[in-house]
Amino acid sequence: MILTLDNIILLGSILLFIGLLGSKTTKYGIPVLLLFLFVGMLAGTDGIGGIYFYEPKTAKFIGVIALSFILFSGGLDTRWNDIKPVFWQGISLSTIGVILTAAIVGVLVTSITKLTLLEGLLLGSIVSSTDAAAVFSILRSRSIALKGNLRPLLELESGSNDPMAYFLTIVFTYLLSNKDASYVSLVPMFFRQMILGGLVGYLMGLLMHKILNWIKLDFDGLYSVLLITLMMFTFSFTDFIGGNGFLAIYISACILGNREFIHKKSLIKHFDGQAWLMQGIMFITLGLLVFPGQLIPYIGVGFLISVFLILIARPLSVYVSMLFFKVSHRKKLFISWVGLRGAVPIVLATYPLTAGVDEGKNIFNLVFFISITSILLQGTTIPVLAKWLRLTLPAEIKKISALDKELRPKVKSIMTQILIEPTCPCIGKALVDLDLGSSITVTTIQRGGRYISPDGYTTIRTGDKLSVVTDNVESLENFNDIFGIDPLKSEV
Secondary structure (H helix, E strand, O other): OEOOOOOHHHHHHHHHHHHHHHHHHHHHOOOHHHHHHHHHHHHOOOOOOOOEOOOHHHHHHHHHHHHHHHHHHHHHHOOHHHHHHHHHHHHHHHHHHHHHHHHHHHHHHHHHOOOOHHHHHHHHHHOOOOOHHHHHHHHHHOOOOEOOOHHHHHHHHHHHOHHHHHHHHHHHHHHHHOOOOOHHHHHHHHHHHHHHHHHHHHHHHHHHHHHHHHOOOOOOOHHHHHHHHHHHHHHHHHHHOOOOHHHHHHHHHHHHHOOOOOOHHHHHHHHHHHHHHHHHHHHHHHHHHOOHHHHHHHHHHHHHHHHHHHHHHHHHHHHHHOOOOOOOHHHHHHHHHOOOOOHHHHHHOHHHHHHOOOOHHHHHHHHHHHHHHHHHHHHOOHHHHHHHOOOEOOHHHHHHHHHHHHHOOOOOOEEEEEEOOOOOOOOOOEHHHHOOOOOEEEEEEEEOOEEEOOOOOOEOOOOOEEEEEEOOHHHHHHHHHHHOOOOOEEEO
């Protein structure tokens, strides 16, 4: 069967639905995203579906779009207060760790295969980034909560190591495609990619915040369209000027996610759903792209590389990256084992494939096999290892923690009313511009004889009486500082 414009939506929706049904098996430790991959493989040329799809350029395009959504959604969920204690640890893992992994694997590949050193380093670069989405789908399905700062550290590493892996992949693909390329030119390329990516990402994060709170669209549903537009502009513009688009997207989302903006909660939930959709589409597409029958010759060498990556390359890169930080051996071992290879390596493997690299097809098949074995070997044993290393929270604490996290944004303990005097500095400002934070909620505004249910765009006027609920006394004091007045009454 050939995919056409007439049947692609029908077949795509059927495959997505089958993948969603299969997600019920995650309780057995199988990552849900791997199931989407298997669905694509079964539906492909060598599977029972018989769908012929060999379009590396199309798969690469879909992968880039999907990764943009995934990174942006991850950035929106990243809280500075959570990652601040482990910021430099995460950056070390996502830079030094990625480079070391690429180098170690590259040397091994060169020694056991017919690939040249550049081709081996290209393969090592492709498999150097991790996939936290697969990890946390397992932890959630098995109801496992991690101690300390392990979770934010793993989230930070997975969100920030993709740009480095992408850069290395682009570099070695460029060197293999251009035999006369100068190695000296790689230095300015690196700094241009990272500096422009970081700078554009930071500025676009600030600009997104300003635009969302300024534009005042007539329909709430258009805000998600606006944010998607800004996200895609960030990637494409950064890539156009020679920067790292993936880095720009992640940083812009982190900047935006740590500020207050209109419809914040609904937009974050929307992008979470979009990220899952994109991951499903991406894995099914990559499953269709591969020919399982062609993987058979790669089983032996692929398994050897995968085991070497899991047991030697990843732990060594983690221990070296953590040399300057006080991290226990138990945590280092767990971080080493959680270095799953998932969607990103397979997407990056399409770059040499579309660039016409001589060994592009062999590299793609090896990366595909390595990613699958990594998820199967590591993914199914993560819960067991976490318990064995005593890095999980006790059941009672875990339940209390989960309940507290769920109820914290909803339950308020202090109620107060505020009368806006003519001298109040907040007059004329919209609520969203006052940076009240999630711990303060303005429930109603009495204006004259009317009661208003405010939203982010509601502006404060003289004589308004605000009914406010807050979490604690500190939040109330912060509220009073913002409004520059004292409450008329307060009851707990």
